[in-house]
Amino acid sequence: MTATTAGKREAVEARNPIQWGNPVAYVVAAITIVLMLAPVAFIILSGFRTNSQITTDPAGLPGPWEIGNYLAVLTGDIFWREVGNSLIAAVATTAGVVILGLMASYVLARYKFKGRGALYALFAAGLMFPMTVAITPLYIVVKNLGLMNSLVGVILPQIAFALPTTIIILVPFLRAIPDEIQEAAFMDGASRLGFFWRMVLPLSLPGVITTGILAFIGSWNSYLLPLFILNDESTFTLPLGVQAFSSQYSVDTARVLAFTALSMIPALIFFSVFERRIVGGLTGAVKG
């Protein structure tokens, strides 16, 4: 539905190629962007300054530019270990959510059986339980499973809590695959599982990618759960690391800023690569 309107819009634009629109819109957009990016720029630029520069003039530009802070963070092993931990947690969470979510959504979308509606409602009800509410007992569950201080103890609950969103986004995608394709595949002797692998997976790829990205960013940024589960510094993910670093080196403001700046780069790169997919996915989630 969105695709067709977008297509129409492009057609309209093609008819009037040069159309700059209202200057007010540009002014407002420019102000907004400055407001949005100024804090980010402050963090990145201040990382290039020395502590004495920051003390004498907190809002100045670097002069001379000092790359020692960034080098110290990049050559130390703390930052890279935490990037590694975050990466493991995010990749494993994403893989788990996508695989389990896709399997469950496939059944919920395309099998007819008693209790299907109830099953879907149960997963959807999961949206009502944000992790904040369940965190204390969740911590006890993880502790009793002996998964404290291990990334697995973070990954498994994250998968479980990402399932409702994933299923709600994927089910409409899978339901939209025309029945004719399925019937034809069965006629050709494909089993339902064979159909799943050969037809469903490629056709639902856009939805799968969207849910994957949402799960990845969610895991990359997650704070509360790692805060409860990971107490040993060697298992810290990046968010915990940033907080630990900023309290440990609270006097060395410049280095904290450099560490903070570096830790937002992976998410920013990831986001700018997949921006279209994220926005598209949210569109899908809102508009159905």
Next chain:
Amino acid sequence: MTVRESAVPRPPQSDLLAAGGSAATLPPSPRKARADWRGRLEIALMVGPAMAMFLAFVIFPVVMAAYYGFFSWQGFGIPTQFVGFRNYITILQDPTFQEALAHNGIIVVLSLLLQGPAAILLALLLNRKLRGQSLIRVLIFVPYVISEVVVGTGWTLILSTNGGLNGFLEKIGLGAFTQDWLADPSIAIWTLMLIITWKYVGFAVILFLAGLQGIPEELSEAAAIDGASWWQIQRRITLPLLGPTLRIWAFLSIIGSLQLFDLVYIIWGQYVSSTAGTSTMAIYMVTNGRNAGNYGYGNAVAVVLFLISLVVALIYQRFVLRRDTEGALTGEGKSR
């Protein structure tokens, strides 16, 4: 059957569809019974793992929270000291909790009032033909993608008494406006609102833009031909049609405000947040539960937090979302 299955990789659809022309014949009944049994096994195997994870890590902890909440329990072994509703009475009578609840209320209202109009305005502007539109969208969304911890740490350094903002104000000759942005209880909640708005307004803009794209352009074109101004078109056509998206956004924003934890805990911490007037229910829960080693009590707070969210959600559903619940969360129905 297996032989033919292996022959399937045959992409052209027309081929498959042609074969489907003679489809409608039913398979003989013994095979159907077997297929039924197989179907059930498939359902179990496909939904089973997701359901197991979901029950173990979402439903079970939520149920246990309700159970633990009736005990005085330090988190070791099986809770034995049953205290009935005492935890709940203590929570509701604790002025610290009442303050936190009030802060959550303020955050809910101010989030809607600050982010809503700003996001609508931006989305309407960005929905017009604009050079570099996709770049602008990406940049507005940047704060939303950065983790709460990074945002919190960065803003702490900007807003501390000798931080970037005060330095900037002095530099441009507005030294009289420097403040203790974080610790002064009369402005700390506004500082929090500023950071929340900065972080989350991009999400609202993206949602609204998505909603705006679902509105057929013919409507505003027709109105423009009839002589309606841009502003009239937005007010009479676009905004009413954006209603479902606005209501869903408001719902997500309210629930998020009630559960707010990360930003406050990182910037203010559990002690400063209560003196600066920015503590929330979730902060109260972690402070008096896990950090105090009082797990029974912490679970009771979790239950209270959940029930408040649930009641708010149900009221909202009943009175606001009723018209368009179908379209939104379920992804079904009349989404336009």
